[in-house]
Amino acid sequence: MVIPVEAHALVLPGVSSVIASIDRARGHVNPRLELLGIVACRVTTSSHVRDVVTRLRSEFGSAVLDGTIREAIQNAEAPMARRPINQHAPRSPVADDYRVVATELLDRIGDLQRA
16 A cells, blocks of 8 residues: 655644554455555645655654655646646656656565565
8 A cells, every 4th residue: 555645744643544544454354455655745845845754754764755746737737638647747857756656666565575
């Protein structure tokens, strides 16, 4: 499971709740359910967002991916165009963000399969 999180302080308590739900589901429904990572989304250069990402990493450690998804208009345009970001704006910085996150998630999947 991947948890996308808008980089805003109000969502921090919700992340803990989702992780608790994953733990319950693992215990009662699917013992193979794994948290692959938490992805900070709608990331900007504001100090508030930097603080939120720092708090995410402080509270949830290595569960938070190094890669983040920046705030960009292409994030809204792609679904409106009914195309994934890598087709809608393949050379955009935000498409690069998604590629970085995807690579990191694939690495984590590989680590799980080797374990």
